[in-house]
Amino acid sequence: MSTTQTPPEAPAGPSVQRLARQRSLWERTNKATLVMAGVTLAVFVFFALADSAFLTFANLSNLATQVGPVLIVGVAMTFVITAGQIDLSVGSIVAFVAAISAQLLVSGWDSSLVMVAALLMGLGWGLVNGWFTAYQGIPAFIVTLATLSVVRGLALFQTEGFSVPIASTTFVAKLGTARWLGFSATAWIALAVVVLGLVLLHATRFGQYVIGIGAAAESVRRAGVNVKLVTMAALGFSGLAAGLAGLLIAARLGSGSANSAQGFELTVIAAVVLGGTSLLGGRGTIVGTLIGALLTQIIANGLTLLSVSPYLTPIITGAVLVLVVWVNLRGRDLAWFVQRLTRRP
């Protein structure tokens, strides 16, 4: 503590500069995210040592592509969960947009139109979720559980369950194979979404209100904020992100299937929660979601390389999820304990 030269008789009011001073990096760091970063690094090192194919550029680039869709939707899901909501329908929206976009391409739509349509379809479903949740007061859990069923159902009904191939001459198909500096378009777009998410959550009023709504919606409402609109926007964002992910997945696979992205919503939610975003709302971290998404996909990727039975992958992933969230909770206590020990009187 620096001693400022205040006269001894002055009232004990703290100085403006001292009050407004930025806290140290350690104090600002989300401890749960920090623990998770450590775990992710450990898992990364483990696979690097266990299999020589893991730490190759080709595999890391592949990993980035695999992480892409989870990350894109995870960033948006971070807003939804931080606002105290949930979106279970993202997997279905991914499948819907993938299948319908492929159908539109087959029916002769131009790629540019299809790309816009894909985003609008995703946004549309997201706004449906958002409207019922925010303006009709139905819990997001119920609304998105319903759309999870309806949206995939519509896609199945429309495609009769068949995978719809995308001609390799279309721009969408080329987008799926495009690379820049060795990384796929999906990876680069995911990176851009992460940056967008960081800025939105931490530097704008929208992000501020999302956090506030998750903590105490009534307080934010009384501050004159349109809480319903912000809530709907958050769910609209996750729909939009799912639309983007659906387009990218169809582009990469060269086909759109109503059966794709099964269980995708759980992977995304796991990634978000692993990263340290509170399921109770009010606390969100985009960096954490990045780490959480990486962790889930490193496990999947590494286990595939080790030729572990594919049926073991979900078991191990689920076990790690529980373990890591447990460590995560203890980690918070641990950080608090260390802080207590090291705090100067």
Next chain:
Amino acid sequence: MAPTGSTTTAPGDLLVELSGITKSYGPVKSLRGVDLTLRRGEVLGLVGDNGAGKSTLMKVLAGAVQHDDGEIRVHGRPVRFSTPSEAQAEKIGIVYQDLALCDTLDVASNLFLGREPKRGPFIDRKAMHEQAARILADLHVKVTSTHQEIGTLSGGQRQTVAIARAVSFAPDVLILDEPTAALAVAEVESVLRLIGEVAAQGVGVILITHRLQDLFRVCDRITVMYEGQSVDDAAIADLDIEKLVGLITRTPQPTRTEGSRA
């Protein structure tokens, strides 16, 4: 009708005049003719037993509830609020008992919630924290940093931050609903000191409280409500705690003094 109400003062001094305010919820007559006046720089204690209508009356004045009949004058002009923001536009601020803070946001973010300073499309955090620090320093609010999360503060600190938020809107009238309920003794002191500071800046403060001893610390005048009516209006100097209890319970002389000391 208040037997001792309608004291004549210079109109410039008078911030708020309520006369004959009524409010019914269905068959329940919550307010049945309330008179109240508030002057600049004055701390008015609004007291009464549970259900006397104190909170309803203040919600009327803050625009959260619309009254049925009666007149509200602010700065001598008749007004009628249909929303809280209309009351806010007339410079009437209120701190509800639940404080309306967000636990996971920091002190500065809470002070500026809904009106964050912006630079382009972004929140200007530096400016926000500096302005917040200035507000807190001016009011001698004891928090260690504007970056502190609200959830980590004590009850008294939270209360003072909520009051500081209300004060930062530069209100002429500030309504505080039970600001010292459930606070530790030392924290009550800091909240009462803050109320004094706010009044010293020329704000008219209306203090609702069950802690009668607080009234004698900070109030200039007391308005007593009983079953939806204002029944007494007296300078604090003319009262002691026994007389006040008598006024609140409508019993002629001190009877329940012991119980009221809690």
